[in-house]
Amino acid sequence: MKERGLVHVYTGNGKGKTTAALGLALRASGHGKKVYIVQFMKGRIDYGELKACKDSPNITIEQFGRPQFVNKDNPEPEDLEYAKDALSRAKEVLQSGEYNIVILDEINLAADFNLIDLENVLELVNEKPEEVELILTGRNANPEIVKIADYVTEMLEIKHPYKEGQVGRKGIEF
Numbered sequence: 001m002k003e004r005g006l007v008h009v010y011t012g013n014g015k016g017k018t019t020a021a022l023g024l025a026l027r028a029s030g031h032g033k034k035v036y037i038v039q040f041m042k043g044r045i046d047y048g049e050l051k052a053c054k055d056s057p058n059i060t061i062e063q064f065g066r067p068q069f070v071n072k073d074n075p076e077p078e079d080l081e082y083a084k085d086a087l088s089r090a091k092e093v094l095q096s097g098e099y100n101i102v103i104l105d106e107i108n109l110a111a112d113f114n115l116i117d118l119e120n121v122l123e124l125v126n127e128k129p130e131e132v133e134l135i136l137t138g139r140n141a142n143p144e145i146v147k148i149a150d151y152v153t154e155m156l157e158i159k160h161p162y163k164e165g166q167v168g169r170k171g172i173e174f
Contacts, residue, residue, distance in 0.1 A: 011141035014155030083115035108138030
């Protein structure tokens with residue numbers, strides 16, 4: 001009998017959404033589970049998780065985005081194309097039957113920025129195979145996503161050194 005996979009949402013304005021998803025990936029990998037991570041809106045090649053996952057036989061990670069930040073009010077056509085490709089890849093991977101866990105990193109933000117249609121995200125979640133665990137990360141998770149999820153964790157920013165001028169550090173913020 002196959003175990004039922006659940007839907008997780010990691011959202012909020014605090015640090016740690018991607019980190020939590022990667023921690024779950026690492027834990028699952030240690031138990032022999034196969035994990036696929038689709039990163040929306042990310043294209044920097046120096047993210048530590050890319051290096052760490054490269055040598056893991058159970059974790060695959062793929063980025064869809066430019067190295068630069070996306071302008072919410074005026075996204076580049078390239079940003080829309082990357083997001084569309086990421087959503088297409090996510091659907092393909094989710095339905096492939098090859099992975100126990102699928103992580104859609106920053107999909108909530110991609111939907112919030114209108115790079116992808118919320119209805120397509122809801123459809124993807126609702127059509128998830130029964131046995132696949134699905135994790136959606138990113139700020140501003142839509143209330144409809146929150147409603148259909150099994151787990152919802154909100155990272156709340158209390159204090160962040162970025163507001164004091166601290167730049168992102170390798171191994172901590174990326």
